[in-house]
Each structure stands twice: as structure tokens, then as C-alpha cells.
Amino acid sequence: DxxxxxxxxxxxxxxxxxxxxxxxxxxxxxxxxxxxxxxxxxxxxxxxxxxxxxxxxxxxxxxxxxxxxxxxxxxxxxxxxxxxxxxxxxxxxxxxxxxxxxxxxLSHSDSHKRFSGIAPGAKLVGVKVLDRSGYGDTDDILNGFEWIIANRDKYHIAVATITFGSSYVDLATEIGVQNLVNHGIIPVVSAGNDGHDKNTINSPGNVDDVISVGASNTGWFDDLNVTDWSSRGPYSIYDNETIAQRNTSKPDVVAPGGDFSEPSLICADLNDNDDTDIYVLDYNLWALLGIFRSDVTEDIFSNDSVVSRGTSMSAGVAGGAVNLLVEALSNESWSNWNPSRENILRVKQILLLTAWEIYRAQENAYTIDRGSKDVIEGYGLIQLDAAIEAVKNTISVGDEVTAYLTNTTFGKHVWASKVYLQAGTGYILEMDVPENADFDVFVWDQDPNTWGEPLLIGRSIKTGNADEGVAFSVDEDGYYYITVKAVEGSGNFSLTIYVDTQVPVLSVISPVNDTTYPPYPNLVLNVSIEDELPEEVLVKVYDNDELIMAEKGLYHILPVFSPGEHTLKVMAVDAANHTDTAIVVFTVLPEEVLTFKVNPSSGSVVEKKLITISVDVEVRYSYVSSVKLEYDDSISEFTKVYEENNESIWELDFNVAHGLKGKIIVSTPVQDFEYNYSLSYNPYFTVTIVGVGFATVVVVGGGGYYLYKKRREERLKRLELESQRLAEETLEEIAEGEEEEK
Structure with a gap:
């Protein structure tokens, strides 16, 4: 930089x-x-x-x-x-x-060359497994892995940078890479250059334990961003084009890999020619007109530098970063480095949690969640300075920390530190964000998940220029990680962590106690909480002693309630497990079928010809979104006449010339909550054509409108069976009447 x-x-x-x-x-x-x-x-x-x-x-x-x-x-x-x-x-x-x-x-004070890598003091062990054209046999690759394992201690090998890959899953190579992890070596693998389609991660970059690296540009002419051609996750594919799903999504991070609209990355020269990129600029517009490649057939300068691009370059950058992180964790001594799986995954965890999200493009197929992993950049662009800070910096509860961050290309983007926390204690983290800036703050678990991914305990990611705060507690004593990341703007932030001692005070604004409500639309729970960070207090809601909701915030959409009286117990629980409780009692009105009419009416005798049967349904407090009539493997749509004052009126006309049986099906919005509310309204009817020249129309209403939970399913089944039994008895009575007429 x-x-x-x-x-x-x-x-x-x-x-x-x-x-x-x-x-x-x-x-x-x-x-x-x-x-x-x-x-x-x-x-x-x-x-x-x-x-x-x-x-x-x-x-x-x-x-x-x-x-x-x-x-x-x-x-x-x-x-x-x-x-x-x-x-x-x-x-x-x-x-x-x-x-x-x-x-x-360039003048410089150290002994390194003008252009040096991320870890210029590291020694390199070259293991050649492919020919000069980039091709090779799997056996050669596996033999290379075995050689690395056999010579790990001899050459102090901590990191294996793997810059090749296959567009399709290569199981043998993936097993070989996993074997490196099992023998104490950290594989840093190129994600591939097959973006921007999904599931284009190259194998073995899709192995769960490895650090899979995508490519960013270097920010010369444009803002830092993930390159269009960097492979996207979450997975790879088999050679039959099916998705090879794994336990984790990839890539894990991105690192500078160059791009086609900038002078890319400076790399070591092969001394076979001095071809280079030529950038043609319009001086008046200061615009890039084109990029060309020179055609020099000889090497003019020996041992100079060339520019290149690709996730192979990204993996090289990340490999150097991982090497320095290993040095930081081992206090710069190989004798202190324990190449256990735990330590390998610790390196991966720290590299990932200190990464900086830079993705700016608008790819609608992908979801971006600040602080979480995505299939474009993983956790973001590696920030080596912050990763080493996470190892070497320590703050204490009660300290006030101030540091400068910026979102500009050449600057410090992420701050990190450890902090010792005790189990069972609630903590408040508050951060003052500089004016005209947007910074986020994150709290990470001391240990990663099974595959080395960091676990998020809490975060505050408000949009725009707003101070951040998060309340949290931990399950075990130990050192946990704090990171602050710049989103927009520059300036000094101020951060403090302190013990949560205030007991929250809860008031329920709505629903109002001793009030009657229609069953639709859903009720809104609006609470007021007095606390250091009210928005961080967990709100739990119990309906007749059954937990129906637990989430943070002051406004909550409640689930559908069945008709009748409900007693809500609302609890406010802060990070220190301090609680306050409020009780609200209210009544939900039942759904009511106002009209269920059929013309011709039940028991009518009509001529045997094309006739019209009309069904009118009117329901108060209806959740109904559509109504259909199912008969003779056909479906007819009801038409909603109007919906006003919680009343819905539906009409349907259909023609029948021969025997018909069917039922009315009412479609309702089903709320997908933990306790699985469902809705059903099934008035049942039958139409039977009998005799010569005449038809008898029989309509059986009923069924009703039911709102039930899982525990009420048996009751609903009994009601359906009862409705069917009544219909069958009616048909039997009709048949007996026909026999008497004969």
C-alpha cells in the first residue's frame, strides 16, 4: 500500500x-x-x-x-x-x-526488492505438479501433497498455496487437500475464474476446511469490488452438472486478483518475454479508451516484474497473509507453532472475521447480509492488519477505545481486538460513529464452528450515520473478538464495553387490555422499554402459557389467534437476564358465516337439461383470499363481490347437465409460525341427477370456518367426518325416496 x-x-x-x-x-x-x-x-x-x-x-x-x-x-x-x-x-x-x-x-529502508509480496521474509518451497501448460495427472498432484506432508517439519511448511483447480468436482484431489489439513498444513486455494454464475467454485476450493479465495480488483480506476469473473458459490458441480453441496458455502474471502480495467497485480517475471499491458487514455476526458497487449518476442529486462490477474494471484496474496498470521500466533517462532486442527481453524477464523465487505455490484440473484457470509465475497476482502490486531490487541471491559477508519482504497478499513468476558454476565457495547460516516460493530465467539467459520454473537449494523450498540452475554469465560468495519466515510470512532446493570422496565401499548378484536388482520404488539439499549432487549410473548414469539424490537406482528379469550404474558429480557413482565387479556371474535345459499335450493326437482346452480357465500371476519368449487375433476373460481367491514361476499355460477359431486374450497393465507396455524372453510354440497327427464339437486351446507393449531387437528378431522356422514345419510334418504317413487 x-x-x-x-x-x-x-x-x-x-x-x-x-x-x-x-x-x-x-x-x-x-x-x-x-x-x-x-x-x-x-x-x-x-x-x-x-x-x-x-x-x-x-x-x-x-x-x-x-x-x-x-x-x-x-x-x-x-x-x-x-x-x-x-x-x-x-x-x-x-x-x-x-x-x-x-x-x-522506489527507495526503501529494508532489504526487500522494490516490489515484494505480502510476506517477503517467508521462504518458499515450490512443489511442481503440473506442466508448463497447466496440465497434469491426479497422481502427480497427490504425490505432491504427500511430499509436502513428509517435509512439513524439515522446511517449516505452515501454508500450502494451491493455485490450480477443476471446474468439476475432483474427489481424489479434494481428499488429498483434506489430508493436508489433517497433517497440520493450512491450504489456501483459488476459488476459480468462472464467475459470475452461481455454483462455479473450482475443486478443491470447495473443501470445507480450506480457505477458498476469490478475486477483488485493486481499486486503481474504480472502487474496490469483487471482479465479475471471480467464481461464485455456494458450491461446485459434478461433471453431470448436478450441484455438489457441502457443509459450508464458498468462497471464504477475496483478495486482490487484478482486473481487466486496471494495471492489475505486479508479479515475478518468468524472463521469457517482456510483453505488458498498454493502457490508452484520452487526456482531455481522462478516460480509458482501451487496453492492448504488446508483442515483444524477447526479454528486455531480466528479473523484472510483470502484471497478471486471476484467483491464482488472490490465493498467493492470501497465502502470504496466512503465513504472517501464523507467525503472529506463534510469536514468530516455528518452535511455538502447534500445527493442530484447532490452530489451523483458528487462523481461518481470524482471517474471516476481520475481512472487509466491499461488494458493490447489483447481482439480483445474491443476498448480501452485513457481517454474514455470502456467495460472492465470503466474509469480504482480507485485512491483514486487522487480523494481526485480533491476535495481538487486548482491551478490557470499561476501556474506551478510539481509532481511525476509512472506506477509501488506501487506508485502514477494519479495527480488531480481543476482550476477556465472563460467563453469565450481561454486557453492553456502545460505539460513537464519526459524523457523515457509517461504521458497523461485531462481537464474535472465541471459537469457530466445525469448519473454521467465525460465529457471530452480536452485531449492530444500522444504516447511515447512526451510533451503534449491541447487548450480549457469553456462555464461557474467555477471550472474544471485537471488530469495527467502515461502510461509508472516514473518521475516529469511540467504543466502550461495560457490564449491563439496569433492569428493563416494560409497558405494553397495544393490544389494549380487556378489548375485543376481530381475528383479522394480525394484531400488532407495541411495547415501550426503558433500558440502556431498548432495541437490544429480547421480547418474549406467551399465549395462554405457550411461547409464540421471541425476538428483539419494539414492534412485532403477532400470529393469528383463534376465537376466544387470550391471556398474553409479555416479558422483556436483557443480556444480563434481567426481566420485566406485563399481562394483557383480550378477546378475539369468531369468524361467522352470514350467508350460504344455493339456487336451486336443497331438495329441488329440475328438468333434465343444462341448468345453472348458483352458490352464495358471505363470511364475516374472513381470512379468505380465494374460493373455488371442485367438482368432477374440475375447478371453478368464485368471484369476490366486495369486501368491507371485515365481511367478504363471494359468488359462483356453473352449469351441470349430469350427476355432480363437489365441495367448496376456501384458500387462506397460512401463517408459517412455529406452532403452525392453519385455516379451513369447507361447506360441503352434492348434486345428483336422477330419474328420466328430471334431476334432483341436493345441497348440504355446513362444515364451517375453522381456525386450529396442531392440537386441534383431531377435532377438525372429526368435524369433517361428521360432515361427510351427514352428506352420506342425505344421499341414502334420497335413494330411499327414489325407490318409493318407482
């Missing part, structure tokens, strides 16, 4: 070395002496002021200058064309080919 700041014009100056190469490309004829050459080089800033001049005729022509601002600089190359003689038989004349390079010269 320090060097990149120099490039884009920070207070530090950036020294630039320009080298212009040229080659005389003159065409000679008989008796001619043409030649072309470069006579120097001049560099101008964006205002046209000269900043460097060299008029020496040399090859290459070299000039050095200091870039004081992030702006275009223009290199002007004077050319000399010498004409001497002419051969009419040849298209002769002078010519020159010119190419050049601009190198950044």
Missing part, C-alpha cells in the same frame, strides 16, 4: 526512469546512405511543462524525473531522418523503430 500511494501521488515523490530503445530501419538503395535515429527524449507534465530532457544520442536514451502528482505524463521523442542519395529502382529512405519503458524507482 505504501508504494502504491507513491504511485498515485501521495506526499511521497515517485521517481520514474524512462528508457527509449530504437533501431535504424532504413531501406537502402544503390549508392544511398540513409539512416534514422533518436536524438533524445523530453518528458512533459499534464500542463505542458518540461520535467526532464536528455538530448544525448544513445541507445537506449535514458531520462529520470520525479512524478509529483497522479496525472498523465507525456514523452516526446525527437527523430532524425537522414536522406543521402536516391535509387529510382528501389523504394528507399530512412526509417526508425522506437519502443520504450517507464520504470518506477
Amino acid at each position: 505504501y508504494y502504491l500511494e507513491e504511485v498515485v501521488g501521495s506526499t511521497e515523490n515517485g521517481k520514474i526512469l524512462v528508457k527509449i530503445y530504437w533501431q535504424d530501419n532504413s531501406t537502402q538503395g544503390s549508392g544511398t546512405n540513409h539512416y534514422g535515429r533518436v536524438t533524445g527524449v523530453k518528458v512533459y507534465d499534464s500542463l505542458g511543462n518540461p520535467v526532464a530532457i536528455n538530448t544525448t544520442i544513445a541507445n537506449p536514451v535514458i531520462v529520470e524525473f520525479t512524478a509529483n502528482a497522479f496525472e498523465p505524463y507525456f514523452v516526446r521523442i525527437p527523430l532524425l531522418f537522414h536522406f543521402d542519395g536516391d535509387d529510382p529502382a528501389v523504394n528507399d529512405g530512412p526509417g526508425v523503430v522506437v519502443w520504450g519503458y517507464a520504470n518506477l524507482i
Whole structure:
């Protein structure tokens, strides 16, 4: 970051070395002496002021200058064309080919090279398992894994950076990667470059225990973001295109992987050529017009740097970060490092919980939840400084902490620390957010889940410029993690954790005691709570001693209540388990069938021809959303005439020319609560055509409107059976009447 700041014009100056190469490309004829050459080089800033001049005729022509601002600089190359003689038989004349390079010269106080990796002091152990084209056999890959395990202690191998993968599940390789974990090595694996479709995680990046890394850009020309081509989760696929579901979603994090609209990542050179990306800019608009690749067939500068992109680069960045995190956890001594599964997952946990969410695009297929894992960036862009803070920083309950964060590309984005907490004690964490900024605060468990993912205890993620607060308690004594993450803006936050001592005071505003309510719409519970953080107090609601709701907040939509009297016990429970209780008694009115009419009426005798049967249903306090008539494997829709004052009127006309049986089906919105409320309204009727030339229409009303819980299902079944029995008895009476007529 320090060097990149120099490039884009920070207070530090950036020294630039320009080298212009040229080659005389003159065409000679008989008796001619043409030649072309470069006579120097001049560099101008964006205002046209000269900043460097060299008029020496040399090859290459070299000039050095200091870039004081992030702006275009223009290199002007004077050319000399010498004409001497002419051969009419040849298209002769002078010519020159010119190419050049601009190198950044950086001064630094350490012994590392100008462009170094994330962990420049780490030693690298190269294990070659693929050929130069990127292909290889699974056996070679597995042998490479076995070699790493066998030489772990000899070479102090803590991290295995794996930058290859398969678009389809490779079970053998996945087992081999898991074996690395089982033998004390942390695999950091590329997620793949197959985005932005879902379920494109490359194998073995889909293995639960590994750290799967997607790609972000580097923020040169645009805001930091996840690249479009970085593979999306949550899973991989088998070669038959079915989804390979695992216990965890991927990726876990993202790291800089470069992009196609920026100068990408600076990487080590293979010394086979010096091809590079060429960016064409419109100076007046300061707009990128295009990106091209040079076509140089030779290596001009040995052991220099090249730019590259991909999740392979991301995995390399993340691998260096993991190596430094291992050093921090082991106090920078291999002898202190215990390569147990617990410690491997601890490294993963800390790297993930300190990541910074950067995703800004609008992919409607994905859900983003601040502080939670998603299928685009996992937990976010790795923040190595915060990860090491989480290891080395410790605060105490009662301390006030102040720190600076920003959402700009080159700055500190996440703050982290440990804090010792005691089981059974309630805590309040309050954070003052700087003006015009949006920061979030998170409390994480001391231990990860089975696969190394961090467990969230509490968070405050208010939108906009608002102070944050969270109330929480823990189940075990120990050190827990606190992170603060910048969403928008910059500034100093102030954070304090203290013991929760205040007992909440609860008042119920609605529903009102001793009041009658219709059964629909759902009642709203509105409470008032006096506490340090009222919005963090848990509200529990019991209906006739049965728990029906438990959630934080002051406004709650209650579930559907059955008709009759209800006694609600409302409890406010804070993080310290302090409680206050209020009782509310109210009555819910029953649903009422006002009208159930059929024309022709029950027992009518009609001619045997196409007739019309009309059914009118009118229900008060109806939950009904639609009504249908099911008969002879057909369904007809009722029409809602109107709905007013909790009364619904429905009408249906249908034609019948022969025997018909059916029932009216009423569709209602079913609330999916824990206790499973359901609704049913089934007036039952039958129509039977009998005799020659006449039809008898029999309509059996009833059934009624029922609201029940699981414990009332048996009662509803009995009522349905009773309705069917009555219908069958009626049919039997009709049949007996027909026999008497005969």
C-alpha cells in the first residue's frame, strides 16, 4: 500500500526512469546512405511543462524525473531522418523503430526488492505438479501433497498455496487437500475464474476446511469490488452438472486478483518475454479508451516484474497473509507453532472475521447480509492488519477505545481486538460513529464452528450515520473478538464495553387490555422499554402459557389467534437476564358465516337439461383470499363481490347437465409460525341427477370456518367426518325416496 500511494501521488515523490530503445530501419538503395535515429527524449507534465530532457544520442536514451502528482505524463521523442542519395529502382529512405519503458524507482529502508509480496521474509518451497501448460495427472498432484506432508517439519511448511483447480468436482484431489489439513498444513486455494454464475467454485476450493479465495480488483480506476469473473458459490458441480453441496458455502474471502480495467497485480517475471499491458487514455476526458497487449518476442529486462490477474494471484496474496498470521500466533517462532486442527481453524477464523465487505455490484440473484457470509465475497476482502490486531490487541471491559477508519482504497478499513468476558454476565457495547460516516460493530465467539467459520454473537449494523450498540452475554469465560468495519466515510470512532446493570422496565401499548378484536388482520404488539439499549432487549410473548414469539424490537406482528379469550404474558429480557413482565387479556371474535345459499335450493326437482346452480357465500371476519368449487375433476373460481367491514361476499355460477359431486374450497393465507396455524372453510354440497327427464339437486351446507393449531387437528378431522356422514345419510334418504317413487 505504501508504494502504491507513491504511485498515485501521495506526499511521497515517485521517481520514474524512462528508457527509449530504437533501431535504424532504413531501406537502402544503390549508392544511398540513409539512416534514422533518436536524438533524445523530453518528458512533459499534464500542463505542458518540461520535467526532464536528455538530448544525448544513445541507445537506449535514458531520462529520470520525479512524478509529483497522479496525472498523465507525456514523452516526446525527437527523430532524425537522414536522406543521402536516391535509387529510382528501389523504394528507399530512412526509417526508425522506437519502443520504450517507464520504470518506477522506489527507495526503501529494508532489504526487500522494490516490489515484494505480502510476506517477503517467508521462504518458499515450490512443489511442481503440473506442466508448463497447466496440465497434469491426479497422481502427480497427490504425490505432491504427500511430499509436502513428509517435509512439513524439515522446511517449516505452515501454508500450502494451491493455485490450480477443476471446474468439476475432483474427489481424489479434494481428499488429498483434506489430508493436508489433517497433517497440520493450512491450504489456501483459488476459488476459480468462472464467475459470475452461481455454483462455479473450482475443486478443491470447495473443501470445507480450506480457505477458498476469490478475486477483488485493486481499486486503481474504480472502487474496490469483487471482479465479475471471480467464481461464485455456494458450491461446485459434478461433471453431470448436478450441484455438489457441502457443509459450508464458498468462497471464504477475496483478495486482490487484478482486473481487466486496471494495471492489475505486479508479479515475478518468468524472463521469457517482456510483453505488458498498454493502457490508452484520452487526456482531455481522462478516460480509458482501451487496453492492448504488446508483442515483444524477447526479454528486455531480466528479473523484472510483470502484471497478471486471476484467483491464482488472490490465493498467493492470501497465502502470504496466512503465513504472517501464523507467525503472529506463534510469536514468530516455528518452535511455538502447534500445527493442530484447532490452530489451523483458528487462523481461518481470524482471517474471516476481520475481512472487509466491499461488494458493490447489483447481482439480483445474491443476498448480501452485513457481517454474514455470502456467495460472492465470503466474509469480504482480507485485512491483514486487522487480523494481526485480533491476535495481538487486548482491551478490557470499561476501556474506551478510539481509532481511525476509512472506506477509501488506501487506508485502514477494519479495527480488531480481543476482550476477556465472563460467563453469565450481561454486557453492553456502545460505539460513537464519526459524523457523515457509517461504521458497523461485531462481537464474535472465541471459537469457530466445525469448519473454521467465525460465529457471530452480536452485531449492530444500522444504516447511515447512526451510533451503534449491541447487548450480549457469553456462555464461557474467555477471550472474544471485537471488530469495527467502515461502510461509508472516514473518521475516529469511540467504543466502550461495560457490564449491563439496569433492569428493563416494560409497558405494553397495544393490544389494549380487556378489548375485543376481530381475528383479522394480525394484531400488532407495541411495547415501550426503558433500558440502556431498548432495541437490544429480547421480547418474549406467551399465549395462554405457550411461547409464540421471541425476538428483539419494539414492534412485532403477532400470529393469528383463534376465537376466544387470550391471556398474553409479555416479558422483556436483557443480556444480563434481567426481566420485566406485563399481562394483557383480550378477546378475539369468531369468524361467522352470514350467508350460504344455493339456487336451486336443497331438495329441488329440475328438468333434465343444462341448468345453472348458483352458490352464495358471505363470511364475516374472513381470512379468505380465494374460493373455488371442485367438482368432477374440475375447478371453478368464485368471484369476490366486495369486501368491507371485515365481511367478504363471494359468488359462483356453473352449469351441470349430469350427476355432480363437489365441495367448496376456501384458500387462506397460512401463517408459517412455529406452532403452525392453519385455516379451513369447507361447506360441503352434492348434486345428483336422477330419474328420466328430471334431476334432483341436493345441497348440504355446513362444515364451517375453522381456525386450529396442531392440537386441534383431531377435532377438525372429526368435524369433517361428521360432515361427510351427514352428506352420506342425505344421499341414502334420497335413494330411499327414489325407490318409493318407482
